[in-house]
Amino acid sequence: MPTQRRPRAVRPTSSGVHLLSCPRVVHGLVRGSGVGAGDLVIDFGAGPGTITAPLAGTGSRVLAVERDEAFVRALRRRFDGSPHVRVVHDDLRVVRLPRRDFAVVASIPFAVSTPLLRRLLTPVPGRLALAEVVVEWGLARRLTARRPRDLETAWWAARFDLRLVRRIPARCFTPAPAVDAAHLSIRRRSGVDTRAQAILWPLLDAVHRRPTAQARHVLGDLVTHRLAHRLLRDHDTDPAQPAAEVHIRHWTTVAITLAANGSISPPRLPRSLRE
Structure with missing residues (x-):
C-alpha cells in the first residue's frame, strides 16, 4: 500500500495544472465506476479533492495521490478525520500501487497520462480492476480505435475493455487547456489469466x-x-x-x-x- 512520504525527485512537467471544474462530469466518473463500501479506489492527481469528495461519499476507501505540497495541505485539512480518505504525498509516476484489486477514478494530467496508463495496464499480473478517467481527447481516440496502432496499445486493448464515453470540452477545466478531453472507461476483461x-x-x-x-x-x-x-x-x-x-x-x-x-x-x- 502507498505510504505517506515526501515525493521522490521527479522533474516537474511544463504543462501546468488544469482542474476539472464541471460537476456533471465528476459525478459521471464516480457513478460510472460503481464503487462502494469495501472497494479500494485511487484518485491520481487529486488536486483540491474535486473527485475525492464524492468518492468518499460512496463509502469506498480512497487514496488521494497528489504531488503538489499546497494541494496536499489543503487535502489533509479538508479530509481530516475522514475514515475513508488517505492523502498520499507522492508522484503518480512512482507511487507504490496496491497489491490488491483497486479502481481508479481520476482526472489525469495530460502530460503524464501515458506513463500512468502504462503502469496500470501493462504489468502481469496487474491489480487494476476498472477505471473511469479523464484524458486528452486525442489519446482516448487512439486507445479506442478498432485497430490498435502499435503493440503496446494492442496489449492493453486485448486485456482491458477500453471505451470512450464522451468528449469533455476544454471549458470544463480551470484554466482551460488548449485541447478537449475525454471520459475513458476501462474494465479488465474476464478470463484472461x-x-x-x-x-x-x-x-x-x-x-x-x-x-x-x-x-x-x-x-x-x-x-x-x-x-x-x-x-x-x-x-x-x-x-x-x-x-x-x-x-x-x-x-x-x-x-x-x-x-x-x-x-x-x-x-x-x-x-x-x-x-
Missing part, C-alpha cells in the same frame, strides 16, 4: 510484425496450421483475413481457448511485462 496472457503476448507480437499475413499463418507460428484454421473458424474469424484486420477481442478469445485446453506451452513473458 496469467497463462492466457503468456500466449497472448507472442501472438500479438506476431500480428504486429506480420500485419498483412493471413491470420492462420500468424497463429500457425504457435500451433499447427490445422488447429489454427479450426480455432479461427470457431471464433468467427476468416483464417485468410490479414492478421491486423482481426478484431483484437478475437485474438484474446483464441488465447484464452489455447490456455484452457493446454494445446501449447506458453513462453515466459518478457521481464518488462512482469515488473
Whole structure:
C-alpha cells in the first residue's frame, strides 16, 4: 500500500495544472465506476479533492495521490478525520500501487497520462480492476480505435475493455487547456489469466510484425496450421483475413481457448511485462 512520504525527485512537467471544474462530469466518473463500501479506489492527481469528495461519499476507501505540497495541505485539512480518505504525498509516476484489486477514478494530467496508463495496464499480473478517467481527447481516440496502432496499445486493448464515453470540452477545466478531453472507461476483461496472457503476448507480437499475413499463418507460428484454421473458424474469424484486420477481442478469445485446453506451452513473458 502507498505510504505517506515526501515525493521522490521527479522533474516537474511544463504543462501546468488544469482542474476539472464541471460537476456533471465528476459525478459521471464516480457513478460510472460503481464503487462502494469495501472497494479500494485511487484518485491520481487529486488536486483540491474535486473527485475525492464524492468518492468518499460512496463509502469506498480512497487514496488521494497528489504531488503538489499546497494541494496536499489543503487535502489533509479538508479530509481530516475522514475514515475513508488517505492523502498520499507522492508522484503518480512512482507511487507504490496496491497489491490488491483497486479502481481508479481520476482526472489525469495530460502530460503524464501515458506513463500512468502504462503502469496500470501493462504489468502481469496487474491489480487494476476498472477505471473511469479523464484524458486528452486525442489519446482516448487512439486507445479506442478498432485497430490498435502499435503493440503496446494492442496489449492493453486485448486485456482491458477500453471505451470512450464522451468528449469533455476544454471549458470544463480551470484554466482551460488548449485541447478537449475525454471520459475513458476501462474494465479488465474476464478470463484472461496469467497463462492466457503468456500466449497472448507472442501472438500479438506476431500480428504486429506480420500485419498483412493471413491470420492462420500468424497463429500457425504457435500451433499447427490445422488447429489454427479450426480455432479461427470457431471464433468467427476468416483464417485468410490479414492478421491486423482481426478484431483484437478475437485474438484474446483464441488465447484464452489455447490456455484452457493446454494445446501449447506458453513462453515466459518478457521481464518488462512482469515488473
